[in-house]
Amino acid sequence: MTRLGLRVFARLAVLLATLATLTGLAAVTSAQTPDDSLDVTAPPAANLGPAAPGPPLGLTWKDVPNDAGRALELDWKPSPDDEPGRPVVDRYYLERSLAPAGPWRIVDSTVAGTTTRVDRTVQRNIDYFYRVTAAGPGGLTPALSVTGPCRASSQWVNETRWSALVFTVLFFGFVLYFIHSAQSGQMPFVRRIPGIDAIEEAIGRATEMGRSVLYVPGILDIDDIQTVAGLVILENVARLTAKYQTPITVPVTYPIPFTIAEEMVKSGYLHAGRPEAYDPNSVRFVSPEQFAYTAAVGGIMLREKPAAHIFMGAFYAESLLLAETGFSTGAIQVAGTANVHQLPFFVVACDYTLIGEELYAASAYLSKEPKLVGGLKGADLMKIVIIAAVLVGCVLETMGINGFTRWMQTQ
Amino acid sequence: MKREIPLFITAVVGILMILSFFVPHQAVSVPADFLQQCAIIVVAFGYVLGGANVLKLNADAISKRQSGWIYKIVLVVSLIATVVFGLMDGEGFLNPGKTSKWIYDQLYSPMQATMFSLLAFYIASAAFRAFRIRTVEAGLLAVAALIVMLGRVPLGALATGWMPPAIQLPTIQDWIMEWPQNAAKRAILIGAALGVMATGLRVILGIERSYLSGED
């Protein structure tokens, strides 16, 4: 077996083992039901003092809907002695058994005044019996109200999320349709986004001045979509810097985006036909710590004086620090983020700003790839649907028809 | 295989997590919950990877005497010292009296707070330098900014306290934040959310795969 084959085999084995472990552990986890009932102890019966409270009655149960069969809701009528200001009832104890005659175990307790409780410690498809007792300074009342058999069952669909499902399916359908349509040759029109056009202008300026380009892909980890968008744009920027033979510096916060950024820059140089010009030191892992990263990037700006700064990704409090420091060096600055609370700082301090979803559109705009541009059109159509839904909802609510609003509410 | 298997895993896990929002049944929810717990462990291991990366890169730069290599020595020494003290302090390493607690209280906390406090100065210089009213929209933005800034502090209430309540600065500030600002913010959030969904869909279905190795 060749070395490459061994490597591939090893990776395949690791991935398969991981999948098998995940599946096996999931099965084991679903079978295990840890005994996580609460440790509640009933108070001893009092010998002297006030009498025990009257018993609660009318205990009923129902299966909690839209779950995996792990909860039952119990409701009861309060003890006749449970009144505000009368210290006769302290608590209610909820007891459970597998048979109508017991043995009973306390699974929960609640303060006086409450008449409902959800037991989330049940196993699905098993019959239980419940009773509720009242306790107070006078002691514990015998339980007169027993209900059962109660059974929790799981449901396949969360009925409160139909609207989210409909809109999600609609949206995915739009995106996939327009991706297919774009790949068949029907490229949709995308309006000019000045901020994205400015990226090439900024790189050109850096080339003229003989200085480098600084690219900051945000400060969050790869699990944030803005970081993914920032790294995808990086590939296009690296392609341009390779074409213009301009050095690029990419400081990164987390290890995984660091390895991906390396690949993106390498790929950019490869696609520009200049793989030999790729500098492995252009991508630098700095620190996941927000202000340590900010200090490091500020240092790069002041020492190396890149002529163009491009900020694309998720930013927080460091946005103004970076932009103002960058301005002091005289660099042209283009920023894009979907963190709306940082947009004002970028708008004020940078030359061009991409607002919100323009960041996600940038990769499509720069690459002009049909599959990315098609996705943009799908998102735009979905916005029209949402606007229509908002208008329809407003009109219906004004007329006193609440059905649509209720259907749109998810839980 | 190098790319197909990760794409397959991404697709399977991504679709499972989306399904888990709509399907409460244990066939979907139990594996999804398990994956959520795994995510915590994987993210924690990322720190180990990151620490090793920092050491490797900076040790490389020190050995090659790259520019600023002395500062890199400070970084490496600080990193190793913090880890060593943390290990020596053991469980409860941030309890009072421990060295790690001293490092946190006397070094980390003040430095963090100091960096954050730079914002106050930078906001003032950015306001003087860059906030230019060149268009009608910029003018509206400036007026709104002035009203909100002054309305949020006691001075604004004091300065306009003699006016009818409806036109006092705090009242107008509240109205701006409650209505036009909210509406605009919602619109941006909806657009950004759609962008997130579209990007996520592309990643899950393998349409967007440049994050894997950069090659199509």
Place this chain on the structure above:
Amino acid sequence: MPHWMERLDRRWIFLVMGLLVLLPLLFPLALPLVVSPRVQGFHDTVAKIPDGSTVLMSCDYDPGAIPELVPMTQTALRQLFDKNCKVVVTCLWNGGPGLVDNVVRSIAAEKGKQDGVDFVDLGFKEGREAVMVVMGQGIANAFPRDYQGKDTRSLPIMKTVRDYSSFPLLVSISAGYPGTKEWVQQVQARFHITMVAGVTAVSAPEYYPYLQSGQLQGLLGGMAGAAEYEKVRNEKGSATRGMDAQSMAHVFVAFCILAGNWVQWSKRKKEKA
């Protein structure tokens, strides 16, 4: 219009800002505060929960947010302890647990509350939203040990805590991500727990939609919100003292906007002439 303003070194602006922040801290102006409905809502929601309840408080911030978020954390803890509520504290920011623990213990000591009985600091857990979801399966599952390494399940306060249903209230004090938005999306929307939040001033506008929809019952925004909360509680904490400095800073920034535009306008007028 003086030429020097066109070429003003920004360090003069920094100096003036520094003085305007420092002097009111040394010589307080005691400017009167006006309490907003959002802050009143925060206070009233906390006041409405039954005395003696167990409350979940997530303090998701680090030392950068001390001036804004520590005062509101302190005031909220005081209000909860005055109601004899028990408090379960978590932190989802890796730079925050030491700070949060200091804050919680200092207020607990002030109110004579006992660790493990009246409050517990569960410390930090990496995982962000994943931690919030795992807590829904069991708080002790997500935090088997508290901040000091004690077994969570053995603590008296945790005997009556299972998952989010054990809490009548969630208090989220956050400086960004992960924070209030994630708590609303992952926890409030799924488990319908009553929730109030305290956030930094820059991110407060982001949560107004949640206030309008009723997902948040109250919101403290930055140091101003913290100061108003202190006023409602008749306390004079660091937020109240800081509002004088913040007032001067805001006025100065407003002046900078106007001065900068006046400089630009004068320059353009001169060039046209």
